[in-house]
Amino acid sequence: MPAIESAEVLVTGAGRNFVTLRLRTSDGVVGLGDATLNGRELAVASYLRDHVAPLLVGRDPARIEDTWQYLYRGAYWRRGPVTMTAISAVDVALWDIKARVAGLPLYQLLGGSSRLGCRAYAHASGRDLPELFDSIRRHLELGYRAIRVQAAVPGVEATYGVAPGGAPYEPATRGTAPVESRWDTGAYLRFAPAMLHAVREEFGPALPLLHDAHHRLSPSEAASLARSLEPVGLLWLEDVTPVEDQTALRLVRSSSTTPLAIGETLNSIWDCQVILAERLVDYIRVSVTHAGGITHLRRIMALAELYGVRAGMHGATDISPVGLAATLHLALAIPNFGIQEHMPHAPATEDAFAHAYTFENGDLHPGDAPGLGVELDEVAAARHPYAAAYLPVNRLADGTVHDW
Ligand code: GCO
Ligand code: MG
DSSP: OOOOOEEEEEEEOOSOOOOEEEEEETOOEEEEEEEOOOOHHHHHHHHHIIHHHHHHTOTTTTHHHHHHHHHTTTSOOOOSHHHHHEEEHHHHHHHHHHHHHTSSSSSHTOOSSSSSSSEEEEEEEEEEHHHHOOOOOOOOTOOOSOOOEEOOOOOOOOOOOSTTSSSSOOEEESSSSSOOOOOOOHHHHOOOOOOOHHHHHHTTSSSSSEEETOOOHHHHHHHHHHHGGGOOOOOOOOOOOOOOOGGGGHHHHHHHOOOOOOOOOOOSSSGGGGHHHHHOEEEEEOOTTTTTTHHHHHHHHHHHHHHEEEEOOOTTSSOOHHHHHHHHHHHHTTTTBBOOOOOOOOOOHHHHHOOOOETTTTTEEEEEBBBBOOOEHHHHHHOOOOOOOEOHHHHEESEEEEOO
């Protein structure tokens, strides 16, 4: 019986910071897992190096479910982003190994493809409406058929989701402390509906549009925004309220028919149990990287399917190419796929992670290479060392810390 021979944790700053777990078996098969937790990368690296790698060596790589349960129940301390990102990385690396041993792309082990490709949405943004319209046009020219729309709120410096002058958007900034931004909910609520109505007017009724409120509203503010956006016909309105308060969505849901999405920061099935069972959203955004890997995400998606909720999985740049590949294999296979977020990675990231997944005509496809279809080029990765980077901290005008 082959055994796991080594478990290495590789930290790189190729394009941005990424943590990758590399498992190697006694018969020479290598599997990769994404362990990147934006702004808290080294905590997961230590969890894996200090507490998980020693337990993996000697184990049977084929026993994926048993290893998942061993790490989850066996730690006593359950859930939470650090633990679940670490377990995800192990789980994905083991699925990669299993599929490579079988000589099949991972999606074949998950039931085979249910669709031709996974429809992706792009991020368009602008510091004003003309810049936003240009950004939408550029993404349509690239082939995207669904667009997330964010624009600078007049009077609010550094609005969430707005790229600096056409450059790709990346919320984490390098440095020893987070950048602090200021937030004004009133200004946002006065501006956002007009901005989204203007986009709908300019681009016509058929283009699927999405918008992210990034956890900043109270239930009544969120309900009134969702209601005012009904004529825009969004594909989804994302993260209207802080996500840990699952029942906050009840008021929003009962007040409006605007489709809702939530879940990129959730990390277990228990965190979305109420949201799913009460059908409080239309799309659930948990990621393979942060919510327990393929093994656990499959369960969440099966529960979601029961309640008519579709997958709209997180795909920001802090999901590494390894994490994105894992997401795409699952997305291709499950019956209740909805749409996949896509923020292309920086050239240095592409150099460090060669991948079989492709983007064509607005769709992502995981490709047909065995396993995940991702190879890590250690030399290219080592050219860019890790440097501390943080997500912003958000404050109100009077200095109170607010949700970012
Ligand atoms: C999204 C997200 C991201 C997050 C980022 C944090 O919808 O893609 O909101 O932009 O802010 O992934 O790490
Ligand atoms: Mg989001």
